Amino acid sequence: MSEFSIKTPALTLLPAVDIAGGEAVRLTQGKAGTETNHGDPVDAAADWIAQGAEWIHLVDLDAAFGRGDNLHIIKRVIHAAKGVNIELSGGIRDDRSLETALESGAKRVNLGTAALENPEWAASVIASYGEAIAVGLDVRGTTLAARGWTEDGGDLWEVLARLEEAGCARYVVTDVTKDGTLKGPNVALLTQVMEHTSRPVVASGGISSLDDLAELRALVPLGLEGAIVGRALYSGAFTLAEALDVASD
Numbered sequence: 293m294s295e296f297s298i299k300t301p302a303l304t305l306l307p308a309v310d311i312a313g314g315e316a317v318r319l320t321q322g323k324a325g326t327e328t329n330h331g332d333p334v335d336a337a338a339d340w341i342a343q344g345a346e347w348i349h350l351v352d353l354d355a356a357f358g359r360g361d362n363l364h365i366i367k368r369v370i371h372a373a374k375g376v377n378i379e380l381s382g383g384i385r386d387d388r389s390l391e392t393a394l395e396s397g398a399k400r401v402n403l404g405t406a407a408l409e410n411p412e413w414a415a416s417v418i419a420s421y422g423e424a425i426a427v428g429l430d431v432r433g434t435t436l437a438a439r440g441w442t443e444d445g446g447d448l449w450e451v452l453a454r455l456e457e458a459g460c461a462r463y464v465v466t467d468v469t470k471d472g473t474l475k476g477p478n479v480a481l482l483t484q485v486m487e488h489t490s491r492p493v494v495a496s497g498g499i500s501s502l503d504d505l506a507e508l509r510a511l512v513p514l515g516l517e518g519a520i521v522g523r524a525l526y527s528g529a530f531t532l533a534e535a536l537d538v539a540s541d
Contacts, residue, residue, distance in 0.1 A: 302540035303509045304518035306349040306379060306494070307340040307525055307532055309333050309369065311362045313354065333362075337369050337376075340525075343532035347377045347399075349496075349520045355383025356404070363392065370397040381428060381464075385410070390417060394424065402464055404428040405438040407455065408446055415458035426462040426494070427455055431481060437468050452488055462492050464520070470498030474523055477504055482516060492517035502530050505538045 309316055316336040337348050350369060355361040361383060370378050380398035384390050385406040393401045400423070407414040407427045418425050430437040434448045455463075465485050467478035477498045486493055492515060495508055499521050508519050519539070525532055 300509075300512050303505070303512055303516065304347060304494075305345070305505075305532070305535055305539050306347040306518055306520045307345050308349045308351065308520050308522035309336045309340075310351040310353050310522070311365055311369075314362060314365050317353065333365055333369050334372050337373050340532055341373060341376050344536050345376060345532060347379060347518070348373055349379045349381070349522075350398070352380075352382035355389075356381070358383070363396070367396055379426070379464075386413070387417075390421075394421070400424055400426055400462075402426045402428045404430065408436055408438050408451060411454055411458075414455075418455075418458045418460050423461045425460070426464050427460050428464045428466065429485070430466045430468050432468050448485075449488065452485070456489055456491075460491060462494065462517070463489065464494045464496055466496040466520075467498060474498065474500035474527070474529070476500055477508060477519075479507060479511070482508075482511060483514065486511070486515040490515065494518040494520060496520040500524050500529060502534060502538045505535055506541075509539055509541070 311333050316331055316333040340348060350366060352362050352366060366380065377399040378397065379400045379402060380393050380396065381402035381404065384393050384401050384403055390401065403414055403425060429448060429452065431448055436446050436448055436451055463485065465482055467481055470478055475498050477495055482493060482495050494517055499505065499519060501524070505519065508516060521535060524530060
């Protein structure tokens with residue numbers, strides 16, 4: 293590389309800690325009942341931090357499915373993860389749940405169902421909180437999935453256009469059919485979304501190998517900012533340290 297070369301920014305990696313019933317779990321295609329248990333969420337987060345994580349993607353699955361919450365566990369994880377940024381997702385649908393999420397110490401929160409079902413509220417909090425708000429676009433084909441991925445949430449491109457008008461700062465894009473399957477990310481979907489926005493995009497779902505991460509790393513110049521990694525890490529396909537090397541190369 294010459295001294296005049298410009299290095300492409302690294303792909304930010306967000307190892308996932310999904311919580312259900314107080315335990316760290318992984319789902320397949322977001323379906324309740326497909327959980328595999330991975331123990332104490334605090335220990336899971338501590339493992340990723342020890343391997344160099346700068347972000348943790350923390351999800352309250354019970355809140356997402358409308359069957360309670362894990363707020364006390366969320367607070368424990370965030371308290372133990374001092375110095376590491378937390379992206380919090382799951383069940384953030386009104387002022388109270390949003391304020392609770394932000395007061396927990398999360399750096400950023402993901403709106404999901406609320407951004408689809410309550411667009412006026414979503415636009416108002418996007419305007420008020422700016423970079424602290426991301427919107428999760430969970431997709432099957434070009435149809436968005438809502439309420440823990442159990443209901444249709446509208447057309448991807450119509451919703452994206454509305455969010456662009458509202459000034460959304462960032463999108464977390466998940467191919468629901470890929471999530472937890474280790475079948476590779478949906479690069480075509482990610483590329484299409486990035487063609488419709490100048491805002492940063494975070495990829496989620498399907499990452500299975502270091503080659504997948506290298507493929508995503510190549511999309512950084514197009515607007516891909518980060519990638520959420522879950523099952524591949526828990527299954528030992530690669531370590532987070534190895535992934536971080538690829539993401540920054």
